[in-house]
Amino acid sequence: MVKLFIDPGHGGSDPGAVGNGLQEKNLTLQIAITLRDILLNEYEGVTILMSRTGDQTVSLSERTNAANNWGADYYLSIHINAGGGTGFESYIYPGVGAPTTTYRDIIHDEIIKAVDFVDRGKKTANFHVLRESRMPAMLTENGFIDNPNDAKKLKSTSFLATIATGHANGLARAFNLTRKPTILYKVQIGAFRIKSNADKLAADARSKGFDAIVLLRDGLYKVQIGAFTSKENAESLATKARNAGFDAIVYSE
Structure with a gap:
């Protein structure tokens, strides 16, 4: 199990850098929470502790003490810059060698691949x-945060999610994290022993706007109208199919 400590910079009475209607503390928290969720939802063998999960004031000593006492394998601190420049940069402590430099190089490169910085x-x-x-x-x-072009990007929730994804990709590579198996939620409207019956139902579904296919599974011809990684999306389609008169069910594989 890899123990990752994620530290969204600043918070509470310390807003961090400010500019263009933005506060660093809010941006770092949004990136960090998204990063945490990506890692926990998509990867196995990882556990995460955050220095803060809301707008709390947390001292620098409290942050490092928490990570040290927990026995973290890695400490990642997320910040937004200021001072008139533009772009992304990363820091490690002077004079350290591997594995710190190796981890930093991998994570830095993955972030640059992901973001337009x-x-x-x-x-x-x-x-x-x-x-x-x-x-x-x-x-x-x-x-x-004080650069208009960078700030415009940082105002986008989707761009902040991309930053988080870059960090997640880097951590996954650096620590050889294994992706969780993908679960597909499938919407089925019928199952038959006779193929012609399945074909007839599929044709009826297509005539009503559904993308129906017939699949042979477990000795039955099954009529499927969708497959999703999101259960919510599958349930939504199933409800639509029921409203159209089909006996729809959602199951996962």
Whole structure:
């Protein structure tokens, strides 16, 4: 089990950098929560502790103490930059070697692949969270809040999700995380021993706007009208099919 400590920078009475109607503390929390959800929902063998999950004031010492006491395998601190520049950069503590440098290189590169940011490079700094954490640690600076072009991107929820995805891809690669098996939720409107009966029902469904197919499974000809990774989407289609007069069920594989 890989223990990842995710640290959304600032919070509470400390807004962090501000600019263009944005506050760093809000952006880092949104990225961190999305990152946590991606990792827990999509990967096996990972557990996560966050320095904060809301708008709390948490000191730097409280953050590193929490990670150290928990015995985290990795410390990832998420920030937004300021100062008139543009783009993405990452930091580790000066003078450290592998595995910290290896992890940083992988995660940095995956973030750059995912986001439309200038690559400002892989850097070092004597930041508290990098110095006082007992495990390999990395701090990311995701765009400049006082740059109009970067800020425009940071105002987009989908762009923040892309930043989180880049971090998730990097962590998954760095720690060789295994993806969870994909569960498909299928919508079925009939199952028959005789194929012609299934074909007839499928034709009826198509005439009413459903994308019906006939599949031979478990000795039966099954009429399927959809398959989704989201159970909610499958249930929505099943409800639509029932309203059209079909006996729809949702099952998973």
